[in-house]
Structures are given as C-alpha cells and as structure tokens.
Amino acid sequence: MSSHRGASGLRTLFFLLLVMVFSLGAILLMGQLQSSRAVSEDTYVFSEVFNEVLSTVQEHYVKEVDAKTLIYGAIKGMLAELDPHTVHLPPEYFQDMKVDISGEFGGLGIEIGMRHGMLTVVSPIEDTPAWKAGLKSNDMILKIDGEPTQNLDLMEAVHKMRGKKGTSVTLTVGREGWTEPQDFTIVRDIIKIQSVKKELKEYDLGYVRITNFNENTDRELKQALDDLTRKAPDGLKGLVLDIRNNPGGPLDQAVKVADAFLSENVIVSTKGRDLSDDKTWYAHPEGAYSGFPMIVLVNGGSASASEIVAGALQDQGRAVVLGTQTFGKGSVQTLLTLKDGSGLKLTTAYYYTPSGRSIQEKGIEPDIKVEELSPDQRLALEHMRRERNQRLREQDLEGHFQSKDTDEKKPAAAPVPAEPEPEPPAADEEEAEKIFKSEDYQLERALDLLKSWEIFQAVLKKKAA
Template sequence: MFKKMKGKKIALLVASLLVVVAVSGIVVQKRCAAEGGNDYESIELFTDVLAIVKKSYVEEVDTKKLIYGAINGMLASLDPHSSFMPPDTYKEMKIDTKGSFGGLGIEITIKDGILTVISPIEDTPAFRAGIKSGDQILKIEDRFTKDMSIMDAVKRMRGPKGTKVTLTVMREGFDKPKDYTLVRDVIQVKSVRFKTLDNGYGYVRIAQFQEKTDDDLAKALSALKGENGGQLKGLVLDLRNDPGGLLDQAVRVADHFIEDGLIVYTEGREKDSKMKFSAKKAGTEPNYPMVVLINGGSASASEIVAGALQDHKRAVVMGTQSFGKGSVQTIIPLSDESGLRLTTARYYTPSGRSIQAKGITPDITVERAEIQSTEKKEGHIREKDLENHFESGEKGAPDEKKLEKEKQPAYKSDDQLKGDYQVLRALDLLKGWEILKKMGKSE
C-alpha cells in the first residue's frame, strides 16, 4: 500500500497486518547531527553496552546480530506497525503485493506479546484448516511465539509448497491448546471477486489491495454490467476481513465511485508526510445505490475506501465496527539491503476523521447471523487492543462502549453467498432503495 513518489518524496504505505510491501527507487533523507546532548549521551550508553557484551559475554557474539536486535527492540517500543526487516525478510516482503507467495495464508498481529490471528485469507491452508480470527498462536513447530516479532513469525510460517508446519493454537472455548498441522501452499490472493446477486444488482468482494486491484475492479464492474443489460441498479462492495494494502490502490478504488473532492489526506511531522488525494471525474461510475460491508477485520486501505464513500454520502456502510488502523507507514531501504518500516503519519477521511484506534462506524449495524444461537462468538482484534498503539490525535476520548463481537465471515462460494445474512440485508436495502425511488416518481 505504498505510493512511489519522485524526488524527496518517499514511498508511503498504509500497511495491512500481513505486512506487504514493494519498494524501489526510494530517496531517503540523511539526518543531521543529533538534536541535543541527551541524544549523544544515549548513543554513548548504547556503545558502552555493546562493547561490554562483545568483550565479556560468555560466548563470542556477532556484532550485526546485536545491532539488529537493538533496532528491533527500539522500533517495537514505538507502535505495533513499526519494524525492522533484515535483508532476507525485506527481500521476501517485496513479493507480497504481487499476490503470490508460499505459506499458510494468515493475517497476524501481536497482542500482549502473543502472536494473534486477525483473519485467515480465503481459500488458503489456514482457512481450510479452521484457523479463526482471534486465535492465539502459542507455538510454531517447537518454537514458542511469546515476544516473537511478526517478521520472525512470518518467516517461520512461510516455506515451499507441500511442506508441513504445526501451529499450536489457543482459542476462546478451548480447554487446552490444540495443534494444527498445515501443508504450505502457494498463496494466490485473488484481489477482486464478483457476481450478480439478482437482476441488476452486483456484488464485488475486495480481499486485499494489491498492484492490480484497480484494474481488476474495472474489469469486474464491466463484466457485471454486461451480465445485467449494460447497467447496474445497485452494488454491494464487500470489504469484510480486508486487511488493507496499497494506498494508491485504495485511492483509485474510491475514485471509481466519487466524482470529485477529497478521498483521503495524511498528516505527519515532516513535509513529505502531508499529502492529499482527490477524485477525478473521468471514469466515475454512474450514481447507482451502493452498500459497503465492513467488519472488525476491515483495516487500513479498506477503511480509507469505506470512510471516503461514507463521508461523500456515496454509499451506505453496513456491518460492524472496523479495525481502526489509521496510520501510515514509510518503507525505507537501508545500506545493507535491510529495510525500515516506520509509522510516519496518520490518515484522515475527507471530513477530517481520524479512525486510528476507533475504526469506521457503520451507518447500519448488522451482525453476522449465527447458525446456532448458543454458539460462542469470536471477537476481532482491533488497533486499539494492540500494545503501544497511539491515539487518533483528535480531542476527546474515543467511544469506549463495548463493540459487538462477531465471527469472521470470509468470501464464500456462490451457494454459500446466498446464505450470507449481511449480504442479503445489503441486497434488501438496495431493492428497497429502488422501490422508494419508483414510489417517489409516481407521486
């Protein structure tokens, strides 16, 4: 979810919790001397400790390993999304926005020092094995994940297609942790899926914002129109469990439905972190009714789209409270081919809302219907639950009312989609919209 910029502008990225990046040609400003004596004293303290460890530790240690560990600790103390990527990890991360990699298909984060699942990616080994939102991954093979970095966890879960990996999972309702042995596969994350729900009413699901999401969306809308006599009466845009992705793709997706005006803007300490993205009239879709579906797994770029459409009153937002990740990450390549992922700004919806640690509140709250009312519901992890998260920067505390819990819904097959309560409610709303419009014309 980065955007390439020229000159002194650096790649901005609204990170998904999968941590996907693709970076090239970034110009990094060199920092001048430390701002004050305290900085020099702190650096001296660090070098003193480094020298003592090098000289007196019981075994000989690798200096680079110590430096990498120190950088990891420094960034981990800032917020959940800033991190350091060693060369091998940084190289591996660059391929993710292509939508294809070898692994299990799990969106993860760190909560209270424990590796926690945000959501499984649809139609992947993790999804098929029954891994759920909110699951705590206590072990990967024989390695405990307590205080393990996300980068390390991702590296351990990835691997060649056909190889096995065992995850030890604790879930609400489990008496004890359960082992899941998954077979790695090539994860092909299909960004956009679509189908006709009823005559004239289309459905588009965006699973993740990748390099070709904008193009794939244009093809999907064209195909839906072709299936429905050349035009749509209404559209359901499903962003549930979409962890985000590329910022420029989020802007372009929103631009399909907004004729003009602001889509999103960012604010940070540096000049390069203050940016505005506006809609262009060319290529805008007709003003047919829209419903956007969100839930606790909708984060980052998907919240940009939902927030923009909501602020412009272009769509009704339906579902449950979104994740609440309103921060921007900058990816900076370092001299040894490692990478720095640093939170540099907050993003704001057109009306000036920061959803950081709060999320997008739907216009109409619709819970996912359960097959059995006695079954316990799983809660989504949200930005405000993460250790060291920062606040929105707005005056006044966010609404602290307890958010409704829900089980994670994901993209379904055609038959399953017919039984998706939230999609059916969205379709009913669109049809009602059409009926009311006709009634208004007849009066």
C-alpha cells in the same frame, strides 16, 4: 516643522517595530537551535554508552559474538519500544515484504498483527490454506510449531509461517469462547491471490468482493465493474462492495479503489510529526462509476486499506456501510531500504477519513449494524451449545463401570431407574456455523436493502407521473 516631526516619529516607530521583529525571530531561532542542540547532545551521550556496551561485549563476553547479531538485536530492542508496526526487516524478511505486495507468495494466507501484545490474526485471506483450515479474525497465535510467539516480532512470525509448498506448520491458537487453545496443522501452498471477484445477482444487482489489496487490485476492479455493467441490460441497479476479512494493502490501491466510485473531494489524508507526511488525496471527476446505490460490507477483519475505502465512501455519502465494526488499523508505515539491504518499516503518520475521523483503534462504525449470523442462526447455535453441555457421558451415570477395573461395579448410593440412552450428538457447532455463514446473512440483508431502494424509486416515479 510639525510635518517634519510627524515623519520623524513614524520613522522611529517603524525602526522600533523592525528591531522587535528581528529580535523575536532571533529568540525563536535560538530556541530551535538550543532544542536541536539538546537533542543532538542527548543522542551523542547515549550513542557513546551504546558503543561502550558494544565494545565491552565484543571484548569480554564469554563467547565471541559477531557484530551483525549484536547490532540487529539492538535495533530490534530499540524499535520494540515503539508501536508494533515499526520493525526492522533483515534482507530475507525485507524480500518477503516485497513479495507480499506483488500478490503471489508461499505460505498460509493470513494477515497478522499485534493486539494487546499478542500475535493476532487480522484476517485469513479467502480460499487460502488458513481460511480453509478455519482460522478467524482475532484468533491469537500462541505458538508456531511449538515455539511461543510472545518474544517474536511480526516479521519473524511471518517468516516462520512461510515455507516450501507441501510442508506443514502447526499453529497453537486461542479464541474467545474456548476454554483451552487448539492446534491447527496447515499445509503451506503457493498463495496466488485473486484480489477481485464478481457476480451479477438478480434484479441486475452487482456483487464485487475484494479479498485483499495488491498492486493489481485497481485494474481487476475496473475489469469486474465493466463486465458487470455489460451483463446488466439496463445498467446496474445497485452494487455490494464486499471488503469483509480484507486485511488491507498498499495505500495507493485504497485511494484508487475509492476513486473509482467518487468524483470529487477528499478520499483520505495523513498527518504525521513531519510536515512532509501531511498529505491529502482527492477524487478525480473522470471515470467514476456512479448512478447506482452502493452498500459496503465490513467486519472485524476489514483493516487498513479496507477502512480507508469504507471511510471515504461513508463520509462522502456515496455508500451505506453495513456489517460490524472494523479492525482499527489507522497508521501509515513507510518502507525504507537501508545500506546493507535490510529494511525499516517505520510508522510515520495516521490516516484520517474525509470528515477528519481517525481510524486508529476505533475503526469504522457501520451505518447499519448487522451481525454475521441472523438472530435465528445465533439462537440455533446457542441451543447446540446448551445441548452439548447437558449431554450425559458414561462417567455421569450412577453405578457406571470404572475403566481400571471392569469386573468391579461401582456401588450405587441407592437403586435408581435406568437412565435413557444419550441422544446421538447434534451436528458439530463449528460445522453448523460454517453452514450458517455459507448462507451469508449480511449479504442477504445488503441485497434486500438494494432491492427495496429500487422498489421505492419505482413507486416515486409512478407518483411523479
């Protein structure tokens, strides 16, 4: 009897638990349905308002306007409420985007982005017209051929800078430290980007420069590393991977470049609002280039894919990162083709390094901070600036002739001794800066560190023997 009651009690308890589980599930499901219904109702209500405005404009506006202009304008306004990397690409702009990824296009050779609402140079690509003209990372593009850029989105700005080879475009540029903007007139050219460059330095130290990431980067990198390895009789003793002023490119290429030097663990992960955007990429054990120390060079022009590579190699302890803080572009854009042939570049997730760090806005902090110019070079430039500011001009001299009347001498307040002739101007400071940078202080420091590593290794082997 007692046993029967116990079994009956257990059945009752089990039934009650089952009812509670189903009830909880039903409540959660109802909540989700109500939430979805609320979103759907809101979308429906505001869509009705949009259609009402569209219809009213088409029927009563003072001039006839085609539907495409109105709809594209509305889409542009809608996406402007989001982040600067989310944009609608009309068919011709969408084609530009596809051409960029292939590694050959016509234009100036700069990667641009929005920073604090300003059209900003992320990085000029090496050996392109923009790079040769002297544009720099963080330059603000205020006008394109005299047209203010404040109301342009990224793709409109890119499209305006594109054009036939041999034609010119004038960019009005602001730069930190300048008192007023300056114009750069640049002749467009066909931009054929050699993504990877290489050189074998002394002591069998390899130097590889990745100027940008495109669909050929991983193959070019492998060729470069294989060639350097063949040229070093006893194998590479160290490698400098230079991704300074590299504006980035396709995510898959960043993963493949990092994978070339890693044999295990996470390379990068993404997290978004949708679970389908939560992804993780891992290194593969086969084919990794290892057995030598590495230094990765970065600066403020290293963005996006460059930051993924630097972050992965830094977090996994495969390389020391040297230079200055990177750009901080850590968001993922998905490119979608729309029915009319236009495109939607939509931010869908954020990048995270293997340790879980977000790249967005913060960028990658180098392990060893080294400025572009050495302390002596910075001191020399500062001396030039002071010299320039103190240099006398004719109008500063007492009793100088006025331009409007050279027959009349400006009266002097009191007799003064003759002023010495001003010294010839010192070399232009921007030209001097170019000369200093051609010496590449950061690269010299990186190579010195790798040489030191080799020396320490030799000393340790002697002690062990």
